[in-house]
Amino acid sequence: MEKNNTMSKKFNRFFNEYSIIIIFAVMVAILAVLKPQFIAASNIISMIRQVSLIGILAMGMMLVIINGGVDLSAGAQIALVSVVCSLFAQETQNNLLLAIILSIAMGLFCGLVNGILITGPKIPPFIATLGMTNIAKGMALLFCDGQPIQVENKVILWLGSYRIGSGDWAMPVLILIFLGCALINHIVLRKTHFGKKVYALGGNEQAARVCGVSVEKTRICVYLLLSLYAAIAGILISGRVGAGATSNGIEYHLDAIASCVIGGVSMKGGVGNVLGVVVGVLIMGALQNGLNIMGVSPYWQQICKGLIIIVAVVADTMKKGSDK
Amino acid sequence: MEKNNTMSKKFNRFFNEYSIIIIFAVMVAILAVLKPQFIAASNIISMIRQVSLIGILAMGMMLVIINGGVDLSAGAQIALVSVVCSLFAQETQNNLLLAIILSIAMGLFCGLVNGILITGPKIPPFIATLGMTNIAKGMALLFCDGQPIQVENKVILWLGSYRIGSGDWAMPVLILIFLGCALINHIVLRKTHFGKKVYALGGNEQAARVCGVSVEKTRICVYLLLSLYAAIAGILISGRVGAGATSNGIEYHLDAIASCVIGGVSMKGGVGNVLGVVVGVLIMGALQNGLNIMGVSPYWQQICKGLIIIVAVVADTMKKGSDK
Amino acid sequence: KEESAATPEASEESAATSADEKDSVETMKITVSIASFDNTFASFTMSRMKLFNEEHPELEITYLDAANDAATQVTQIEQAVINGTQAVICLAVDAKQTQPIISACHDANVPLIAFNRVFEGCDTFVGANNADAGRLVAERVGELLNGSGKIALVQGIMGQANTYERTDAITATLKEKYPDIEIVLDGAADWKRDKALELVETWLQSGTEFDAIIALNDDAGLGCQQALAADGKESIPVISINGDPSGINGVNDGILDSTAFQAPFTQADAALEIAMDYIQGGTPTDVFKVDYELITKDNVADYMQFTSLEK
Amino acid sequence: MNSEYILEMNHITKTFSGVTVLHDVTFQVRRGIVMGLMGENGAGKSTLMKILQGVYTPTEGNIMFDGQQLEVSNINQALLKGISMIHQEMSPIPDMTVAENIYIGREPKTKLGFVDEKKLKEMTSELLEDLELNFSADTKMRDLTIANMQMVEIAKAISFNSKLIIMDEPTSAITEREVANLFRIIRRLKENGTTIIYISHKMDEILEITDEITVLRDGYKTGHDLSKNLTQDELIQMMVGRSLDSMFPKTFAPIGEVILKVENLTFKKYFHNISFEVHRGEIVGFAGLVGAGRSEVLETLYGLRHAESGRVYIKGTEVYIKNPQDAINHGIGLLTEDRKASGCFLPLGVKENIIMPTVKQFKKTIFVDDKRIEEEAEKQKKNLGIKATSLEQHIVYLSGGNQQKALVARWLVNNPDVLIVDEPTRGIDVNAKAEIHKKLCELANQGKAIIMVSSEMPEVIGMSDRIYIMHEGEMTGELTRNEFSQELIVKMASLSKAQLNEGR
Ligand SMILES: Nc1ncnc2c1ncn2[C@@H]1O[C@H](COP(=O)(O)OP(=O)(O)OP(=O)(O)O)[C@@H](O)[C@H]1O
Ligand SMILES: Nc1ncnc2c1ncn2[C@@H]1O[C@H](COP(=O)(O)OP(=O)(O)OP(=O)(O)O)[C@@H](O)[C@H]1O
Ligand SMILES: [Mg+2]
Numbered sequence A, B: 001m002e003k004n005n006t007m008s009k010k011f012n013r014f015f016n017e018y019s020i021i022i023i024f025a026v027m028v029a030i031l032a033v034l035k036p037q038f039i040a041a042s043n044i045i046s047m048i049r050q051v052s053l054i055g056i057l058a059m060g061m062m063l064v065i066i067n068g069g070v071d072l073s074a075g076a077q078i079a080l081v082s083v084v085c086s087l088f089a090q091e092t093q094n095n096l097l098l099a100i101i102l103s104i105a106m107g108l109f110c111g112l113v114n115g116i117l118i119t120g121p122k123i124p125p126f127i128a129t130l131g132m133t134n135i136a137k138g139m140a141l142l143f144c145d146g147q148p149i150q151v152e153n154k155v156i157l158w159l160g161s162y163r164i165g166s167g168d169w170a171m172p173v174l175i176l177i178f179l180g181c182a183l184i185n186h187i188v189l190r191k192t193h194f195g196k197k198v199y200a201l202g203g204n205e206q207a208a209r210v211c212g213v214s215v216e217k218t219r220i221c222v223y224l225l226l227s228l229y230a231a232i233a234g235i236l237i238s239g240r241v242g243a244g245a246t247s248n249g250i251e252y253h254l255d256a257i258a259s260c261v262i263g264g265v266s267m268k269g270g271v272g273n274v275l276g277v278v279v280g281v282l283i284m285g286a287l288q289n290g291l292n293i294m295g296v297s298p299y300w301q302q303i304c305k306g307l308i309i310i311v312a313v314v315a316d317t318m319k320k321g322s323d324k
Numbered sequence C: 001k002e003e004s005a006a007t008p009e010a011s012e013e014s015a016a017t018s019a020d021e022k023d024s025v026e027t028m029k030i031t032v033s034i035a036s037f038d039n040t041f042a043s044f045t046m047s048r049m050k051l052f053n054e055e056h057p058e059l060e061i062t063y064l065d066a067a068n069d070a071a072t073q074v075t076q077i078e079q080a081v082i083n084g085t086q087a088v089i090c091l092a093v094d095a096k097q098t099q100p101i102i103s104a105c106h107d108a109n110v111p112l113i114a115f116n117r118v119f120e121g122c123d124t125f126v127g128a129n130n131a132d133a134g135r136l137v138a139e140r141v142g143e144l145l146n147g148s149g150k151i152a153l154v155q156g157i158m159g160q161a162n163t164y165e166r167t168d169a170i171t172a173t174l175k176e177k178y179p180d181i182e183i184v185l186d187g188a189a190d191w192k193r194d195k196a197l198e199l200v201e202t203w204l205q206s207g208t209e210f211d212a213i214i215a216l217n218d219d220a221g222l223g224c225q226q227a228l229a230a231d232g233k234e235s236i237p238v239i240s241i242n243g244d245p246s247g248i249n250g251v252n253d254g255i256l257d258s259t260a261f262q263a264p265f266t267q268a269d270a271a272l273e274i275a276m277d278y279i280q281g282g283t284p285t286d287v288f289k290v291d292y293e294l295i296t297k298d299n300v301a302d303y304m305q306f307t308s309l310e311k
Numbered sequence D: 001m002n003s004e005y006i007l008e009m010n011h012i013t014k015t016f017s018g019v020t021v022l023h024d025v026t027f028q029v030r031r032g033i034v035m036g037l038m039g040e041n042g043a044g045k046s047t048l049m050k051i052l053q054g055v056y057t058p059t060e061g062n063i064m065f066d067g068q069q070l071e072v073s074n075i076n077q078a079l080l081k082g083i084s085m086i087h088q089e090m091s092p093i094p095d096m097t098v099a100e101n102i103y104i105g106r107e108p109k110t111k112l113g114f115v116d117e118k119k120l121k122e123m124t125s126e127l128l129e130d131l132e133l134n135f136s137a138d139t140k141m142r143d144l145t146i147a148n149m150q151m152v153e154i155a156k157a158i159s160f161n162s163k164l165i166i167m168d169e170p171t172s173a174i175t176e177r178e179v180a181n182l183f184r185i186i187r188r189l190k191e192n193g194t195t196i197i198y199i200s201h202k203m204d205e206i207l208e209i210t211d212e213i214t215v216l217r218d219g220y221k222t223g224h225d226l227s228k229n230l231t232q233d234e235l236i237q238m239m240v241g242r243s244l245d246s247m248f249p250k251t252f253a254p255i256g257e258v259i260l261k262v263e264n265l266t267f268k269k270y271f272h273n274i275s276f277e278v279h280r281g282e283i284v285g286f287a288g289l290v291g292a293g294r295s296e297v298l299e300t301l302y303g304l305r306h307a308e309s310g311r312v313y314i315k316g317t318e319v320y321i322k323n324p325q326d327a328i329n330h331g332i333g334l335l336t337e338d339r340k341a342s343g344c345f346l347p348l349g350v351k352e353n354i355i356m357p358t359v360k361q362f363k364k365t366i367f368v369d370d371k372r373i374e375e376e377a378e379k380q381k382k383n384l385g386i387k388a389t390s391l392e393q394h395i396v397y398l399s400g401g402n403q404q405k406a407l408v409a410r411w412l413v414n415n416p417d418v419l420i421v422d423e424p425t426r427g428i429d430v431n432a433k434a435e436i437h438k439k440l441c442e443l444a445n446q447g448k449a450i451i452m453v454s455s456e457m458p459e460v461i462g463m464s465d466r467i468y469i470m471h472e473g474e475m476t477g478e479l480t481r482n483e484f485s486q487e488l489i490v491k492m493a494s495l496s497k498a499q500l501n502e503g504r
């Protein structure tokens, strides 16, 4: 009896926390009925691959949001890194390592500036990162003079487009990197002191300070980590599309933020988990993919996308609310 | 002695609250020295006219931000209203009143949905309005089938481009409407119960609730008001450029938000005043205008814009911080 | 006709401008307003203009980015006029939203050159016509498919002139000349490579067959091709528009079937030359039309010179 | 029609997601009296009152108010019916003025329908004068001390001119002087026919001001009687179900060497030349009136603020504490006075809340050792009797007392040499209070030093070995246990050093 009770409690808690999974399942079921191709292996793989980059970014974004902030410049950072990486891979006679180090450094620089602005003079994250968006875009334009830069480097191209194995289930490297990032993010958030601090800071900054959390350091690290994820996405996107361009991933931050919130991360900070965000990312992917597969016209796609973002979040809040 | 003290206190408080004015003055002085044309009457008028639409939107945006929210869909709402207004002004044989009523109704509909989503199922404003952005964009595209709609109506064109008086100081109607909106907004915020409630709600929602403020009603009204301002901007932009198009004003919300924050509105809610925001709007205008006049190359303009948004906010926070 | 429109203030202004410039009589102030810099064609022509500027140091060119907002463009040009520019070259955000620009220029007697996108009321139009591009690629598809088949259309940002003008011409041409060719898939890639890639990947999954893709710009075309290649469907031809360096290279490498080339260098040079001519009191032509040319494997060698800036 | 009772809450049951927090409670209040409502933390007092206000709807039961069935679904309706409430959790709107805070949404209007600022200010000034408060109506709330904010809440509740005023722990943040003031006002309100429900954990206050008392325990009504028939012991018996051994379980630990010494600490804005020392095994009280600057001194010591001058020695060596990490590393802990603002991580679980300052110590290779954390948190939960459904339960759902216990547990885990506790028992029940006091004594017995700031005179006197008294940013005196007396402390707290010397 006792045991049963705790079992059902655990069950309840699980569904409370992960009610979004049910929403996702319902969505997939509907799409599968409407268009059976939707659940074909090749389409599932393709769908996940499409959201992998947003997913990688969402891993960083969730850190920032749990920490109580937001970053609008992440998309521009991806574009910047994509340009810088393609440029250096070309310029340095394809010295890959150097190109990667330089482009990641470029990304981290943006993150550092964001972090310092937000912790030091306490600029609201929305504004600091809005400013950074302009700066990163401008830098990207300067670096490439507005022209896409072809990527010739085999490794970068491989990262972006290779699939391991063969057949329908052949696994794109991109998906593996996404899952790897998710796993690392999970460990960072749940198993390290740093993760605990991130939650604490988002939960109550003043209390975290009193508990000896170095608020500034932690917060800067969070923005650095987001930039690291953005830089990874930036390098991968160059490989995926075969060129570094200022338009690469420039709006991904919006999808990443939406995925986080759909996945249960609270914009007020302090709440969120990796599994939820991964499901949130998949919902965004299934949505986009489903609309395309069903041949919905571009105008209606916009409307549907808006509606489904809202419906997913409403359904999730309702679900959680009803258990109160 | 006593009196002197309170005088200097008042003075201090004024500069504390309006330190942004000093920043603006410094900025204007620098630009004027670098490029004397900058302070030519015609340029000043032109510069203010340029930001009038953003200014009108910023009036609504500040209500939402003071209230503790944010609205990313305001730009898309402008585009939607601009399209709808041009369409109806055409379709109904230029029955102007009907066109205006219908297009304002369209805007208010968006605001209502935003407000309901944010107060009812308590969706974070960021997400609710992100969804609304897509919906409004999609609707605008549907209405005009992706093509701009020429405005033939004289009144709308007059509103958008006429200048009262003659000579360099001839006053564009747009500026007068902007100033009118600012004045009304000031009165609403400072002199009405509603205004007090907006501040209270942003300052501490729980406290407002405990005092019997109907949180839901007030919040929905705030989003409705923003949409009203967006609708006004939407009608005016059609007149200004002579056509309703889905790209009209689509990104204005970002500049409006930046203006609010530069003008001292706190993203945490509860703080802000109209004078500050007007100055914030002018700073954005002077910045854009100044960069153009000085012939800064467009890539660098992006970077400069980002830098100056940040610098203005940093300078303002520093100024305020130093008095603590 | 322009003389009659000139107001007294405007002439005063131009008097003031010429007084301003006594010391450097030769300088010619030209304003170039571009719909959006965030686009390969625009940045390429701009680079070309800078090169031109090096050869003609007497030009003082200001480049303005309207960031795809018509109201911003109107204001920028109004301000440029106020501040004494002598000629305006304008790549309009939208042809239908240019009335205030026209009045501003005409009132101040400043020549207005419509660049790349024609609008009524300009003094000179330099550029190619989007409709021609649409027609050209539609005809190419018609030839490739021998008049019947299914195609997919990858559009740009919905609501922008480049999108709907090109799309309209494509559908009109197909309807008129090749009624048996059907557009079975239609999506927006916002001019971006990554979006086009995703779009085509999904289409390939959807099971809807298609025999060719038309992309409204080269970047999107390259993205489409990448998705096709990954699925082993390189044989499906991709036809795009613009003739950007990456597009020309794509045709050369056999990645793209063809692209409609609009000679950005010629357009850029011509716009500046005509502006100079106006300022020096000449009466240049009303229309300097650059015809779109279809680059295919057969003639790509002639166009390789346009993949880099140097003359 | 005009029945004897103004309020009759009959057979109220309230269930939150399966947990019943009120069982068939019948609560009746006679017209024009002060009704005390007592009970341990989590007994259901606030919940019962929130039902009355329309914040919660009762699962069962009905309510009669002023002879009519009461049907309210939000606070606004309750206010219109004549029920106002001072909430336990203060919620000021920091950037608005006192006047605006009091009259939000019901400001006086001019003929044109705009807010009449002048009248608003007048009305507020009158109200403040009435309460003998000496700050002006246009002070920003954020510039007030916690105590004054509480007084504004009281002013607000009174300003509604309600028939029934509920006061949920109105004195938890104010000192004797304000309490006396409040009582004067309560008596006057009573004379004018207002009925008051008074919730408090402070026995003496309750017995002094109320006419009748109702007691709740674990959601059941366990007693109701006239106040004059009740003694403290009987009350405790009703609340806890047994009698407590003593109110202040003070034990005397052997006093050891000086562990912390502060010399001439100065932060001009708040305090000057503060010097004191603390020995091992000692509980040192800091007494003073509201706004004396005690919290600021200790927060500065802890590294939350930066002093302009002064020296701090720990175990005889001078240390520089730049931030709380330094303080923790030097073996200092701080339980802050504001649970909500600087104590709890509201969206996090009880477990996280308990281990946060110590998390670095739970290490397994580079990861955190979740198992040990779990064990330690569970141990503390038992040790302090924290009522929570599980260690994962979000602390926001705990009652105030249990939140406070979790915060105390936080420092028991960390186990610092010097523990600073600022108003450690504000707003918590006798039982929890006794437990926390017991824990503090235990710590002292282990050779730790405790610094306790408290505005409750009996607590300071009952618990301290030594008391420092502060007045407006200066240290006005130091008393050892045999010198303790309420009058002396009040005198030293309300006069400056100069005045004290004069009087001598
Ligand atoms: N919204 C809620 N959801 C679930 N449980 C709740 C909620 N509000 C209160 N409770 C629970 O109801 C019980 C009674 O809480 P209440 O706040 O009424 O206690 P109280 O007597 O006011 O205690 P205190 O003296 O600490 O203020 C507690 O166990 C609390 O955890
Ligand atoms: N944010 C602030 N800005 C300006 N002055 C402040 C601020 N906070 C506190 N003060 C002032 O500092 C002094 C000390 O305040 P505080 O109330 O913390 O003292 P305390 O002795 O700890 O009293 P309490 O019993 O309320 O904790 C008071 O004079 C108060 O007015
Ligand atoms: Mg309570």
Ligand SMILES: [Mg+2]
Residues within 6 Å of the ligand: D294, D295, D296, D337, D422
């Ligand atoms: Mg204090």
